[in-house]
Amino acid sequence: MGEPAAAQHPHPYVPRDLSLPGYVPGLLSHSTIFGVFVGAALLVTSLIWLLSGGSPRRSRVDRLLMCWWAFTGLSHMILEGYFVFSPEFYKNSSGFYLAEVWKEYSRGDSRYAARDPCIVSIIGLTAIFEGPACILAVYAIATKKPYSYILQFANCLGHIYITAVYFITAVLEGDNFAASPFYYYVSYLVPNSFWILIPAIISVNCWKKICAAVQFQAQNQKKAKIR
Numbered sequence: 001m002g003e004p005a006a007a008q009h010p011h012p013y014v015p016r017d018l019s020l021p022g023y024v025p026g027l028l029s030h031s032t033i034f035g036v037f038v039g040a041a042l043l044v045t046s047l048i049w050l051l052s053g054g055s056p057r058r059s060r061v062d063r064l065l066m067c068w069w070a071f072t073g074l075s076h077m078i079l080e081g082y083f084v085f086s087p088e089f090y091k092n093s094s095g096f097y098l099a100e101v102w103k104e105y106s107r108g109d110s111r112y113a114a115r116d117p118c119i120v121s122i123i124g125l126t127a128i129f130e131g132p133a134c135i136l137a138v139y140a141i142a143t144k145k146p147y148s149y150i151l152q153f154a155n156c157l158g159h160i161y162i163t164a165v166y167f168i169t170a171v172l173e174g175d176n177f178a179a180s181p182f183y184y185y186v187s188y189l190v191p192n193s194f195w196i197l198i199p200a201i202i203s204v205n206c207w208k209k210i211c212a213a214v215q216f217q218a219q220n221q222k223k224a225k226i227r
Helices: 031-050 061-083 097-105 117-142 147-172 182-226
Strands: none
Touching: 031 061, 031 097, 031 117, 061 097, 061 117, 061 182, 097 147, 117 147
16 A cells, blocks of 8 residues: 555645645755755866866956856756756655755745746746857857857846846745745845846946947948048
8 A cells, every 4th residue: 555645754845735745855965965066066167267278368257257157057957957857856765966956945945846837937948048058158258259248148138037037926926935044045045146146247248348349340340431
């Protein structure tokens, strides 16, 4: 006979009456999950930083941008890609790291465990489109492609828009999806704010570069006409 419903593991998410049949408690601690994530992020950014230093013509700003886009793109494709295609991650009992990440992250926003349609939609778009576009930005910066700043600007607008939708829909639905104030700030509010702040800074830089290029071209065309 199957396990009776009363004996099933209670989940830690809010609202408490959220139905997650077959839920299996996380096997990895918050510190372990966070430590692995930080370690992987440092490894990726360190490799990009070292590899991008081979050209003396490449500025430190460009190298930092390459690190940011590589980290962001891989996060979208690996972490968020797993979420999109693993609707029952909360049932995983093997301790698989990506499943553990989303079990833990859902403590800060239970809409992930609940498979909220808006969340699945925006995360799916981010994983499928934004992720590869971020990796393309790394390539564009490294090879000094003429579309580099336009691509980065578009990526930034996409991140700002999607993150704004993410926050606004939470507010409209009551903004009560975190298991505690700790998870609200550490897992939900602060980390996601970086995907508005940093893209906003990058977009300003890209806008200046694009305007300068357009102005330079206009001046050259004007000089050519005078001659």
